[in-house]
Amino acid sequence: MQRKWKNFSQSFEKCPMFNGISTDEIMDFLICSKAELKQYSKGEIIISQGEKITSIGILVEGKAEAMKIDPHGNAYLAAQISEGNIFADLLAAGEDRECPVTVIATKDSAACMIPWKSVLIRCEKNCHKHNIILENLIKAFSNKFFELFSRIDCLTARKVEDKVLTLLEKYRKDGEDKIKLPFDREGMANYLAIDRSALSRELSRMKDKGIIDYNKNEFVILKKVNI
Amino acid sequence: MQRKWKNFSQSFEKCPMFNGISTDEIMDFLICSKAELKQYSKGEIIISQGEKITSIGILVEGKAEAMKIDPHGNAYLAAQISEGNIFADLLAAGEDRECPVTVIATKDSAACMIPWKSVLIRCEKNCHKHNIILENLIKAFSNKFFELFSRIDCLTARKVEDKVLTLLEKYRKDGEDKIKLPFDREGMANYLAIDRSALSRELSRMKDKGIIDYNKNEFVILKKVNI
DNA sequence: GGTGGTAGGTTGCCAATGCAACGAAAATGG
DNA sequence: CCATTTTCGTTGCATTGGCAACCTACCACC
Numbered sequence: 277m278q279r280k281w282k283n284f285s286q287s288f289e290k291c292p293m294f295n296g297i298s299t300d301e302i303m304d305f306l307i308c309s310k311a312e313l314k315q316y317s318k319g320e321i322i323i324s325q326g327e328k329i330t331s332i333g334i335l336v337e338g339k340a341e342a343m344k345i346d347p348h349g350n351a352y353l354a355a356q357i358s359e360g361n362i363f364a365d366l367l368a369a370g371e372d373r374e375c376p377v378t379v380i381a382t383k384d385s386a387a388c389m390i391p392w393k394s395v396l397i398r399c400e401k402n403c404h405k406h407n408i409i410l411e412n413l414i415k416a417f418s419n420k421f422f423e424l425f426s427r428i429d430c431l432t433a434r435k436v437e438d439k440v441l442t443l444l445e446k447y448r449k450d451g452e453d454k455i456k457l458p459f460d461r462e463g464m465a466n467y468l469a470i471d472r473s474a475l476s477r478e479l480s481r482m483k484d485k486g487i488i489d490y491n492k493n494e495f496v497i498l499k500k501v502n503i
Numbered sequence: 504m505q506r507k508w509k510n511f512s513q514s515f516e517k518c519p520m521f522n523g524i525s526t527d528e529i530m531d532f533l534i535c536s537k538a539e540l541k542q543y544s545k546g547e548i549i550i551s552q553g554e555k556i557t558s559i560g561i562l563v564e565g566k567a568e569a570m571k572i573d574p575h576g577n578a579y580l581a582a583q584i585s586e587g588n589i590f591a592d593l594l595a596a597g598e599d600r601e602c603p604v605t606v607i608a609t610k611d612s613a614a615c616m617i618p619w620k621s622v623l624i625r626c627e628k629n630c631h632k633h634n635i636i637l638e639n640l641i642k643a644f645s646n647k648f649f650e651l652f653s654r655i656d657c658l659t660a661r662k663v664e665d666k667v668l669t670l671l672e673k674y675r676k677d678g679e680d681k682i683k684l685p686f687d688r689e690g691m692a693n694y695l696a697i698d699r700s701a702l703s704r705e706l707s708r709m710k711d712k713g714i715i716d717y718n719k720n721e722f723v724i725l726k727k728v729n730i
Numbered sequence: 731g732g733t734g735g736t737a738g739g740t741t742g743c744c745a746a747t748g749c750a751a752c753g754a755a756a757a758t759g760g
Numbered sequence: 761c762c763a764t765t766t767t768c769g770t771t772g773c774a775t776t777g778g779c780a781a782c783c784t785a786c787c788a789c790c
Contacts, residue, residue: 346660346669370645376652396638398625411623417644418597424651425603431658432696433573434748436777442573461738469659474777476739492738661778663747688768698748703769705747719768 280313281306284336290360291334293412301405309394316381323364323379328372331389332365338385342377366417368392430468436478439468444495455495507540508533511563517587518561520639528632536621543608550591550606555599558616559592565612569604593644595619657695663705666695671722682722
């Protein structure tokens with residue numbers, strides 16, 4: 277039984293949920309919490325939009341994407357899920373909520389599904405690692421929340437220029453001039469909910485005006501517009 | 504000691520954090536968790552942008568607003584906090600995170616500040632109500648998360664018409680035609696990050712085109728545009 | 731080296747929408 | 761019940777940005 281989890285120990289170790297937990301303790305927890313292993317072929321649906329989920333998932337192998345269908349029927353990318361990422365966590369932790377996205381495996385994948393109840397309820401052995409895991413999870417919730425929150429800052433700016441500057445500020449590391457974004461242009465445009473060509477145009481304009489400089493996905497803010 | 508909390512029992516009772524907990528048990532919890540009462544005059548700052556907070560707050564009296572300063576120095580409203588609302592919860596539950604907003608009392612107010620550590624750590628008495636409170640809080644986290652998530656759906660629509668329709672769908676209750684929004688026009692425009700007059704214009708247009716009907720903040724979707 | 735594919739810059743066009751200003755209607759306060 | 765304030769709709773104007781089409785540079789693969 278424990279064997280199957282061992283194969284994926286690397287994924288578990290990089291999962292923020294298990295920060296500060298030894299590999300052996302992780303294995304103990306997985307057994308104690310009655311986690312299940314599910315496997316998916318490339319293209320297979322892991323969770324459908326509208327479905328109700330009571331287990332949190334950890335992607336232990338492969339890659340997946342959360343797609344959202346808008347009212348016009350267009351599908352667009354809501355999130356990428358890589359090895360070691362947690363998914364469906366806030367969904368399972370909520371009360372009887374429908375999944376707002378469809379999660380699809382983009383490679384052959386495996387996921388570890390952990391019943392939310394067994395995360396929440398202390399196991400009989402009262403293992404104190406259990407507490408740390410819950411605490412880690414809650415921190416992950418907080419991070420996900422503030423990630424959305426800061427995206428909203430970008431989205432509520434009324435002009436492309438302001439959206440870009442807000443985005444750059446968000447990714448600026450203290451003391452560093454270079455800002456490296458984790459997007460290509462199309463990803464950046466999607467994140468900001470604007471047209472790719474309009475973004476390109478505006479970036480050029482901002483470079484001409486001397487507000488920013490950039491090369492591929494590395495940016496520098498030259499001129500503080502305001503504070 | 505317990506006296507001071509009694510004055511605010513109504514606020515605690517409507518706080519989702521204490522769902523299913525009796526008033527007496529709430530009082531026990533507040534003492535056990537070393538909660539503190541803080542009072543603020545109208546206009547006083549409760550939390551400053553950039554501050555780090557380790558206690559979650561419950562507004563037990565008055566009213567407050569979370570204001571955000573954008574890069575141009577404009578302040579805008581990020582959230583309203585009424586009696587019985589929890590605030591700074593995801594902030595305190597995160598790790599060492601700076602508050603992204605400034606919280607200001609808009610009336611003379613009182614807040615109960617509960618150290619996050621004492622929510623997370625089981626008290627020595629191992630009171631099982633403690634678990635329910637934590638579970639309630641996590642559900643509240645989930646709700647706040649999905650609230651943001653669905654706002655992003657509205658914000659990422661490229662046209663005002665789509666933003667409006669997405670918003671209406673979000674507030675539509677199953678089986679009811681009338682959709683009542685908790686905004687005035689200006690609030691609605693802010694939520695959707697568009698100009699108020701542009702919203703008014705578009706609403707009129709949509710009424711003319713027979714897509715929706717409305718009266719004040721009550722709306723009806725007449726024509727399904729798509730699915 | 732050639733070839734096909736992809737990412738990203740450019741541009742023209744025009745509809746969408748931000749902005750400002752105004753007026754009407756409704757709500758509030760005395 | 762009147763006066764004041766607030767909310768909401770309307771409109772003209774200038775700007776913005778979505779869309780489509782095209783081009784270039786770069787990369788991978790043969």
